[in-house]
Amino acid sequence: MKATNETTEQPSKNTESISEKDAERFWKKVEIGSPNVCWPWQAALDKDGYGVFKLHRKKQRSHRVSVMLDGRDPEGLVVRHTCDNPSCVNPNHLVVGTQRANMRDRDCRGRQAKGMRIGSSKLTPEAVRAIRADDRPSTRINRQYDVAPSTIRTVRLRKTWKHIE
Secondary structure, X not given: OOOOOOOOOOXXXXXXXXXXXXXXXXXXXXXXXXXXXXXXXXOOEOOOXXXXXXXXXXXXXXXXXXXXXXXOOOOOOEEEEOOOOOOEOOHHHEEEEOHHHHHHHHHHOOOOXXXXXXXXXXXXXXXXHHHHHOOOOHHHHHHHHOOOHXXXXXXXXXXXXXXXX
């Protein structure tokens, strides 16, 4: 069973221009298994763990080429992994859709960076607990944590750091 586009499928300019030679070269770089398992890319990966394939003198992410070889057109859209494995090129694990759908999927799967996983975060879970327990005005304690008073307020209102009790 193939994953389908979330948009109306149309013949692609991109898919028609992939030669049999390019397709053969592509699939030689894939560890193909059964239809339900990930098919990991066995060649170069980019810094984010996505496969890279040179097509028409241009580097492409391999999962995008996989959906083109599957007859789907990802032009102007994103290609999402239902398996959350960036090196997977199994067409059954790939869905063509909008960036909005991609972000919704990220949030539903809990892949959104939270707390200290956000690179610019100045607070720790311990500091969040201390802020919530502190009765002083936010304008008095913000300097202690090197954050704006509004940050103290959003922590206390649980608009941020919701995952910390």
